[in-house]
Each structure stands twice: as C-alpha cells, then as structure tokens.
Amino acid sequence: MSEPRSAPTIGQLVLSKQLQSLRESAGLSRDEAGKLLRVTAATIRRMEMSEVALKIPYVEILLSAYGLPDDERATFLELTEEAVKPGWWQRFHDVLPDWFGGYVSLEGAAKTIRCYEPHFVPGLLQTEDYARSVMAFGEVGKSDPERIERRVALRMERQKLLTRAEAPPIFWVVMDETVLRRPVGSAAVMRTQIDRLLDVAELPNVTLQIAEFASGHHPGTYSPFVLFRFSIPELPDIVYIEYLTGALYLDNARELSEHKEAMDRMVAHAESARRTKEILTDFRKEL
DSSP states (O other): OOOOOOOOOOOHHHHHHHHHHHHTTOOOHHHHHHHHHHHHHHHHHHHTTTBBBOOOHHHHHHHHHHOOOOOOOOOHHHHHHHHHHHOOGGGGGTTSSSHHHHHHHHHHHEEEEEEEEESSSGGGGGHHHHHHHHHHHHHHTTTOHHHHHHHHHHHHGGGGGOOOSSHHHHHHEEEEEEHHHHOOOOOHHHHHHHHHHHHTSTTEEEEEEEEEEGGGTTTTTTTTTTEESSSTHHHHHHEEEEETEEEEEEEHHHHHHHHHHHHHHHHSSSSHHHHHHHHHHHHHHOO
C-alpha cells in the first residue's frame, strides 16, 4: 500500500496526471496496472489522483509497462524523487487539515487565482488579528490558543506569494458587502483590516471588487469558491469549494465552465476596482 500524503506538492500533482495519461495511452485499465504492482485498481486511482505519495519502485514498474523510453523514464523518476519531498507547508502538518494541503500546493503554483467570498476577507488578505478572530470561532472544539497561533502563522506564510519577486500570481477577488458589514473582532481589528485591503488593492497583481447589497442577487450568491489557472500545461483549471469538514476539487469541464461563467458575470455585476477603493475608504470612516 502506498503511503498517504495529506498535502501533495504541485510536482506530484503533475506527475500523477502524467502517469494516468501514460497508462491510458498504453491501453491499460487500472485493474491491469494494479496487477503489475499487486495492488487494487483503487490504489492506482489514488496514485493518479495524488491521494497517496508516489513510490519510486511502483513508478518504475509502471513506466516500464507503459513503454516509456529509458531516457524519458530516468527523467520521470528524477522528477518523482524531487516531487515527493515535503513542501514548506508540511511543517504545519499539525494544524493543516488533510483536505486543505492540496489547496496550499495549488495556490503556490497558480498563475491566476480568482475567488468569490461572501462571508470573510479571503485568507491571503487577512491581517493577523482578523485571522485570529475568525479562527477562534471557526473550528468547533479546536480553538485552543496554541493551535490558533499555528494556523495564523501558516496563513501569514501563505500571503508571501502575493509579493514574491518571481511571478506572483494574479489575484482577483469578488467580495459581498457582507464581508464588510459582519464585525470580526473589535472595531480596531476591522479598521486595520480595511487598511490592509486598501494597501493590497494598490498591488499590480491584485484586483478587489465588492458586490453591494443594493445591486441585488448575482450568480455566486450561493457559496464561496476559488478558480485556479496554471502555466503548467499538464494541470487543468481547478475549482476549489470548501465546506465545514472538507473540500471539493473540481476539474470536470462542465463544472469548470459553469463556475467560470458565474465568476465572469459576478465581475461584471460587482463594483469596479476604483469604486471598491472608494467604498472601502468610506466604510473605514464609519468604524
């Protein structure tokens, strides 16, 4: 049995998909591939879905069976050895839910991140105090101070990608007015958070839009979601949807298309980036 991994690296995500493509090109079913390793078809599926770590001996057997030339096989194995090394976020494994590890890996590799948030300021834009206040009430039965501080530290570490020197992602956010109207922590916490939003809105790779109550219903009213797009050809666009005890990662063409359309319509529906800055400034004066 392959070892479980809660947070696959982006390299493993890519290689796992390539393994699936190679198997299909070789005309083998998952059952047939499983027999080569003396494992079940379910284990092959988990390898191809990055739900377990890739084992070098397993990968070597599969690549040989799939007919990959020797030189390409050697390169693939070298990439696999690199991909299975833990990502930086693994040091937060004690507070990182199994279902969220993949998100952190995708976030760090994305070329574009577009999200709709109806409840809170997105994690990549939260201040420490705002994040701390959200987390204090966010996990039922898991709100001990030490755990919260570890999760805040993880969130602050993630935020570095927006200002990294090499190819920071485009981050485009549509937030409901509810995000501003729902008090999180004290008035001072909210003032500092609004200041943070105004600051990041000046970054060339960040776009903020607010959908005001007065503008009525829009396509994304139902739940928050995130759209990832990558510069890596082997990785399809992915939609991330989080719920109370887990998350969904969607790459089905129909579901992707519907979420993209909803996002495009929300962008057209929400206030412009310039008007959003004015809204934030006016709201800051009310606090």
